Amino acid sequence: MTLMINSAFDGGNIDVRKAEEAGDIRLAIRKDNASDFYQWFYYRLTGAKGQNCRMVLENTKDSAFASGWEDYKACASYDRKNWFRVETTKYENDQLIIEHTPEQDSIYYAYFAPYSAERHHDRIAHYTGDHGVSMKVIGHSVEGQTLDCLEMGEGETTIWVIARQHPGETMAEWWMDGFISRLIEAKDEATKTLLKKAKLFIVPNMNPDGSTHGNLRTNAKGANLNREWGVATKESCPEVLATIAAMDKNPPRLCLDVHGDENLPYNFIAGAEGIPGYTDKQAKNLEDFLTAYKKASPDFQTEHGYPTSKPGEGNLTMCTNFTAHRYDCLSMTLEMPFKDNADRPDKAVGWSPERCAELGNAAVEAMAEMLDQL
Numbered sequence: 001m002t003l004m005i006n007s008a009f010d011g012g013n014i015d016v017r018k019a020e021e022a023g024d025i026r027l028a029i030r031k032d033n034a035s036d037f038y039q040w041f042y043y044r045l046t047g048a049k050g051q052n053c054r055m056v057l058e059n060t061k062d063s064a065f066a067s068g069w070e071d072y073k074a075c076a077s078y079d080r081k082n083w084f085r086v087e088t089t090k091y092e093n094d095q096l097i098i099e100h101t102p103e104q105d106s107i108y109y110a111y112f113a114p115y116s117a118e119r120h121h122d123r124i125a126h127y128t129g130d131h132g133v134s135m136k137v138i139g140h141s142v143e144g145q146t147l148d149c150l151e152m153g154e155g156e157t158t159i160w161v162i163a164r165q166h167p168g169e170t171m172a173e174w175w176m177d178g179f180i181s182r183l184i185e186a187k188d189e190a191t192k193t194l195l196k197k198a199k200l201f202i203v204p205n206m207n208p209d210g211s212t213h214g215n216l217r218t219n220a221k222g223a224n225l226n227r228e229w230g231v232a233t234k235e236s237c238p239e240v241l242a243t244i245a246a247m248d249k250n251p252p253r254l255c256l257d258v259h260g261d262e263n264l265p266y267n268f269i270a271g272a273e274g275i276p277g278y279t280d281k282q283a284k285n286l287e288d289f290l291t292a293y294k295k296a297s298p299d300f301q302t303e304h305g306y307p308t309s310k311p312g313e314g315n316l317t318m319c320t321n322f323t324a325h326r327y328d329c330l331s332m333t334l335e336m337p338f339k340d341n342a343d344r345p346d347k348a349v350g351w352s353p354e355r356c357a358e359l360g361n362a363a364v365e366a367m368a369e370m371l372d373q374l
């Protein structure tokens with residue numbers, strides 16, 4: 001069987017430069033379809049069973065976050081369900097080198113466990129069908145895909161949770177699986193409290209076009225959604241425009257925007273400290289949420305993270321700053337690693353879909369704990 005590398009499927013991304021011999025496979029990550037960002041890769045290798053493959057991703061030096069490749073291990077899967085890390089991944093001479101001997105005729109490699117469009121639709125159907133969860137389409141992407149927003153809970157306190165503004169950060173939608181599953185299945189006190197006292201609006205995928213295209217950061221028109229809040233137009237970024245319109249009807253008291261970070265091997269939260277008029281109440285709510293999340297999950301920490309913006313210097317085109325400013329609420333960006341949680345490393349899988357889901361699950365407890373003070 002001839003060696004073959006292909007990425008012509010949902011979320012796929014790779015350019016093949018050379019693939020005649022297993023020991024000398026030369027690849028390049030494609031740019032986002034309408035911008036210069038690139039970092040996400042996802043491809044299938046066939047015909048290499050039992051051969052020592054050396055796959056060099058030649059253009060990693062100029063990728064969006066080149067330092068993200070240090071200490072990074074590629075993800076691989078035979079069945080696209082179980083993803084493991086390729087321990088022999090190296091970053092040498094500014095190139096990512098994946099050395100692996102596949103045990104099967106067909107194997108997939110990716111930057112992180114992919115979250116497919118089909119899975120998104122399966123999950124939405126499961127929540128709305130089997131569990132009777134309310135769902136509204138709050139808008140459409142550039143290419144006409146729906147922006148699905150689940151609505152749960154009977155209370156007064158409005159909570160918005162959104163994920164995957166950056167489509168290559170698939171961990172954000174894996175996090176959503178755990179968060180939503182807890183809300184629909186668990187019968188514990190925290191879940192009951194949250195559903196009784198809060199009304200939740202949940203958008204599991206803000207950027208379905210970018211996800212399908214295998215983009216890292218942008219939508220089909222090249223817009224980076226998390227730099228479009230307050231400046232988005234109907235033509236370039238209908239996804240953010242539609243979400244703000246929906247939020248205006250049900251203004252958040254708490255807004256959580258879920259992401260992944262290429263560099264830092266930790267789970268952490270960035271707040272809205274840099275907005276003009278940041279209040280003591282916002283600061284206190286942030287502090288208490290962080291404390292509650294740490295208590296709820298051993299994978300969450302507050303030691304490592306982004307430097308805090310100086311007062312008045314926050315970028316208001318980012319969701320967290322925009323919503324904190326517009327709605328005077330607690331607003332936060334959650335970041336998860338592409339690599340692993342260095343405090344609790346797992347060599348076999350690194351940071352994984354299952355661990356994302358556990359962290360999402362724990363967020364229910366953190367929200368329930370400080371809900372009354374929002």
Ligand SMILES: [Zn+2]
Nearest residue numbers: 166169259260
């Ligand atoms: Zn992001």
